Amino acid sequence: MVTLSFREANLFILELRFSSSRFLNRAMLAQKRASNIMIKSKAWNWDLSIAPWWEEPAAEVYPLLFKWNKMGFKKFLDLGCGIGRHSIFFANNGFEVDAFDLGEEGVRKLDKLAKEKGLPIRSKVSDMLSLPYEDNQFDCLVAYHVIYHSDDDGIKKVISEIKRVLKKDGEAYVTFNSQNSDSYKDLDNKHITENTIVKEKGHEAGIPHYYAKKENVENLLKDFEILEFSYKEEYYPDYMGAHYFVLVKNTKQPLP
Ligand SMILES: C[S@@+](CC[C@H](N)C(=O)[O-])C[C@H]1O[C@@H](n2cnc3c(N)ncnc32)[C@H](O)[C@@H]1O
Known part of the structure; x- marks a missing residue:
């Protein structure tokens, strides 16, 4: 008879959970390929969650403002503006700003603030x-932390849309979630494809x-x-989130 230590038994259970989730993932992937349908978009509800940092511009946008000026x-376009911290920042500094988000609550909050500030x-x-x-609308x-709210096909589509609306030699600053993030490895989150999960808990439940x-x-x-x-890991008491931060230029012509 085989006897397992407590640690070995736990590792065995974890491995079983992981392989069954990989099996399910593959089945879901095959189903998705057969249907070839992009995952449905789902917005944040900004009436539910506002951590204070979403109200201040991210540190990375300061040098962009100086450079682009x-x-x-x-x-300037604030793609997936949330409650509009970057819209306000660029408008305050002389840019002509367009902003959009899938979430009505965020856009409503931005409109209120812009009105108060006369922007x-x-x-x-x-x-x-x-x-x-x-x-070819935008310079x-x-x-910021937006285009990854989709799946493999969706993110490709958004990037092709970014190319379409940017002028030639225009620049875009985009961020990506890294697979090193804890949430990618959290087996409680549902994997739709190898690269895409839909969170099941918290204020991002249902969001890809x-x-x-x-x-x-x-x-x-x-x-x-x-x-x-660049690549950055951010540590919180119970969570590590990792992202890629990329500045690109629209120099290349679209493929024929
Ligand atoms: C992490 S927040 C970032 C907000 C903002 N970019 C910022 O830095 O403050 C992600 C935002 O992406 C929006 N979003 C998610 N899916 C979207 C979609 N398909 N189209 C437009 N916005 C979307 C959410 O509603 C949310 O406001």
């Missing part, structure tokens, strides 16, 4: 899978998240020139 850029920000409720703008855009490896990011952005590429 110096380059004479004017037309002429054009806002919309819309889905990033089909950007509500004409081709620059920020999509695409997790990339470095090579996925490079491949997704192959039609752009990569100007800056």
Whole structure:
């Protein structure tokens, strides 16, 4: 008879859970490929959760403001604006700002703040899978912790939309979730494909998240020139989140 120590038994159970979840993932992946349907978008509800940092511009956008100002850029898009911290920041500093988000609550909060501050920000409720703008509209855009709220097909679609709305030589700052993040490895989250999970708990329940490896990011952005590429891990008491931060330039022409 085989006897297992407590630790070995736990490892065995964990391995069983992992292989069965991998089996289910493969089955779901096959089903998704057969249907070829992009996962349905789901917005944040900004009436439910506002951590204070969502009200202040992210540290990474300060150098972008100085750079884009110096380059004479004017037309800025806040893609997936949330409650609009970056819209307000760029509008306050002389940019012509368009902003949109799938979540009505976020856009409503942005509109209220923009009105109070007398800033002429054009806002919309819309889905990033089909950007509500004409081709070659923007000098620059920020999509901060947004475009990964989709699946493998969805994120490709958003990136092609970014290329479409950016002017030639325009620049985009985009962030990606890394597969090193704890939430990617959390077996309680439902895997839709190898790279995509849908969170089941908390304020992001039902919202898809695409997790990339470095090579996925490079491949997704192959039609752009990569100007800056960085990786950062953020530690919280109960969680580590890892992201790629990428600045790209729309130099390359679209593929025929
Ligand atoms: C982590 S928040 C970031 C908000 C903002 N970019 C910021 O940095 O403050 C992610 C935002 O993406 C929005 N979002 C998710 N899926 C979306 C979609 N398909 N189209 C547009 N916005 C979406 C959410 O509603 C949410 O406001």
